[in-house]
Amino acid sequence: MADRDFLTIDDFDTEDKTVLVRVDLNSPMDPEGNILDDMRIRSHVATIKELKNAKVVLLAHQSRAGKNDFTTMSPHASKMSKYLGQEIKYIDDIFGTHARQKISSMEKGDVALLENVRFYSEESLERP
Template identity: 50%
Template sequence: MGTYSKIKGLSDVDVSGKTILLRVDFNSPIDPQAGLILDDKRFREHLYTIKALEKAKTVIITHQSRPGKKDFTSLVSHAHRLSELLGKQVKFVDDIFGSCAQDAVRSAKTGDVIMLENVRFNAEENLKLSGEDAAKTVLIKNLARMGDIFVNDAFGTAHRSQPTIVGLPEVLPAIAGLLMER
């Protein structure tokens, strides 16, 4: 008989003062020309996890659509909608792991929420890789430098073998978010 290890969740880890890389799935129906989000259901599903991280710096990693699709766009509108739902500013950074993103994370305070640009703007995120191979990508090496703990709350994309899903747990302590636990 095999042994099963319990996947750790937010109640198993003290996130106070840490920088959390939070992978969510905000991929939503949008009006690509106006940039308006037509349905914020996925945002609302992740609110419990984001609020549970209030004693940490939260860095949101997410995507909208995929290359070649009409709704493959920046996450400016996503950050604005999340700000409305949270009742506090979510800082949007039009960078994924470069100096702008690094500076924003470094200067953030406990309780701040930062949303990085659409992670699928980075070509490596569109590859299907093993966790071991994903951990070797420039994307994952650079994202990992910005965080202390990886929280996967992206239930809708958890089956994908993309670097932010399978690579970050290889290089950072990883736990499930509240949506993922549910």
């Protein structure tokens, strides 16, 4: 480790690994489901590019159940594809068989975005 008190991506061997990254993509959206401000999406591009020698699986949320902007992560995957210059595979599952199969079939350099984790009821629980 260099002369610092924290680790960075450079301190880990991610070559040919599958890396799960929790990202904050929660973005303002209009009633039609269009992302109005993609600043949070753009803020993660450098980190994802650093992981180019791995399979990258992104985990995120968009809003909460009952809110107008509670939706799938599909628009976020499309928007992120634009900034990364490669397809971001949207997986409409979080941890089921479908998600595991899609992740297993990924290749080095692939990036996938899982479904909105708040579709899983335990993720949406209010905490004290």
